[in-house]
Amino acid sequence: MRRLAADRAKRLIRSFLAAQSSLSVSSPSSFLSSPASAAMSTSSTPTVSLASINPKVLKCEYAVRGEIVTHAQRLQEDLKAKPGSHPFDEILYCNIGNPQSLGQQPITFFREVLALCEHPSILDRDETHGLFSADAIARAWEILDVIPGRATGAYSHSQGIKGLREAIAAAGIASRDGYPCNSDDIFLTDGASPAVHMMMQLLIRSEKDGILCPIPQYPLYSASIALHGGSLVPYYLDEETGWGLEISDLKKQLEDARSKGITVRALVVINPGNPTGQVLAEENQRQIIEFCKEESLVLLADEVYQENIYAGGKEFNSHKKIARSMGYGDKDISIVSFQSVSKGYYGECGKRGGYMEVTGFSADVREQIYKVASVNLCSNISGQILASLVMNPPKPGDESYDSFTAERDGILSSLARRAKALEDAFNSLEGVTCNKAEGAMYLFPRIRLPTKAIEAAKAVNSVPDAFYVRRLLETTGIVIVPGSGFGQVPGTWHIRCTILPQEDKMPAIVSRFKAFHESFMEEFRD
Structure with missing residues (x-):
């Protein structure tokens, strides 16, 4: 009986396998009609494709980390795998304001305080006093005392740690501007970029909402406006007057946008300028504030380069300071000021610290801004600490003051020399003109490309400056x-270059650039 049952089972298995073979080979339509096979048939179709993702993401572009940088990274991998495979031995990234990646050293006092706050158990050790300055130790204790439970690894209040916001408000902003600052107006963020996104989320309701942005602009703004579904309303900086901002052009662009049914909600001003490097005159700032007040616009003041001033006679003034000096208070004008620890003389890009100061908004709107901040829980604690240090560095009489000022002034004076060296080099090239860098970290020279070069670019489906x-x-x-990644007057071509390569590498960079440009111009000469 067992043998008969086994034989019968074998026959059933053979019959089943034969049937499956018949279905898969001779009757594919029968196979595909079964529920199981239908599920298998769709497995080759992508769940997500370019056609099915959010079109706002497709519209978003970010040139400083775009196609050119991706290609540079591939070349870097080539050099690593096959040294000598290209006519150069290293990639020099002058595409983004990332100082420490190009050799700038961090500020000692800031890093000492950060180290002590991150590992507070060493504060009580005798050897700590031989390794760290007394004021760094004292500052670390001050900071830890305002952090609940002294827990730097815990979540903080969604606006940031209260005591750190108080230091930024009083010792930082109020001291800088000469006008009071309320710590409740401060929202600590992971660099300035998340703060910009938060404000775009708040202001943009649909594509019918517009944001006035300078052209050229830092592509964070165009990208953020695209991601949040708004419309960028351009106003053009005047290259002939050193990238000046003309109120007449602002009014023209505003009226043109309104005629198209766009509600303009805010005006972006970047001072000192990125990518253009200009520093606004106080009178120009007064005109901007009057314009925003008259047109009921929120002023979004990107002031992340406030420490980077190179031109003699120029100085940084916050837009809030200018507004207060004009007699305008919170009820008169809405201003959002952005600051970051990534720029200045400190260049702590990877620490992702920053803040926005939000003034002139009603209490119910402020609640909504706080709600958006709460969705992100909080910014990282190291960045919060560093933001407070940047806005409240050592003072005269502190043990670290002399070494701190020597480091700060050394970096800023070196940046000024590098800016001048690159400016002179660009202006010595055929068909190139470059305005002076008054501030920030960049030069934005104009290149008058030969017609043959423009035609060659079109032949490979490329923008000429790219x-x-x-x-x-x-x-x-x-x-x-390429300047096209920042926006430019149609028919003009530019490049943006950082001034960050170390001084000892500057002669080689200038030499390489000149040799390339001369060869390029000769190759495509009309």
Whole structure:
């Protein structure tokens, strides 16, 4: 009986396998009609494709980390795998304001305080006093005392740690401007970028909401406006007057946008300028504030380069300070000021610290801003601590003051020399003109490309300045960004280059750039 049952089972298995073979080979339609096979048939179709993702993401572009940088990273991998495979031995990233990646050293006092706050158990050790300055130890205790439970690894209040916001408000902003600052107006963020996104989320309701942005602009703004579904309303900076901001152009662009049914909600001002490097005159700032008040616009003041001033006679004034000096208070004008620890003389990009100061908004709107901040829980604690240190550095009489000022002034004076060296180099090139860098970390020279070069770019489906920049990268290893990634007057071509390569590398960079440019111009000469 057992043998018969086993034989019967074998026959059933053979019959089943034969049937499956018949279905899969001779009757594919029968196979596909079964529920199981139907599920299998769709497995090759992507769940997510470019056609099915959010179109706002497709519209978003961010040139400083775009196609040119991706290509540079591939070349870097080539050099690592096959040294000598390209006509250069290293990639020099001059595409983004990332000082420490190009050799700038962090500020000692800031890092000492951060180290002590991150590992507070060493504060009580005798050897700590031999390794760290007394004021760094004292500051670490002050900071830890305002952090609940002295827990730097815990979540904080969604606006940031109260005691750190108080230090930024009083010792930082109020001391800088000469006008009071309320710590409740401070929202600590992971750099300035999340703060910009928060304000775009708040202000943009649909594509019918517009934001006035300078052209050229830092592509964070165009990207953020695209992601949140709004409309960028451009106003053009005047290259002939050193990238000046003309109120007449602001009014023209505002009226044009309104005629198209766009409700303009805010005006972005970047001072000192990125990518243009200009520093606004106080009178120009007064005109901007009057314009925002008259037109009921929120003023979004990007002031992350406030420490980077190189031109003699120029100085930074916050827009809130100018508004207060004009007699305007919270009820008169809405201003959001952005600051970051990534720039200045400190260049702590990777620490992701920053803040926005929000003034002139009603209590119910402020609650909504806080709600958005709460969704993100809080910014990182190291960045919060560093933001408070940047706005409240050592003072005269502190043990670290002399070494701190020597480090700060050394970096800023070196940046000024590097800016001048690159400015002179660009202006010595055929068909290139470059305005003076008054502040920030960049130069934005104009390049008058030969017609043949423009035609060659079109032949490979490239924008002319991107074509130039790619050829520069492949010839020299220098990474810069085409001006088209920032916006420019139609028919003009530019490049943006940081002034951050260390001084000892500057002569080689200038030499390589000049040799490339001369060869390029000769190749495509009309």
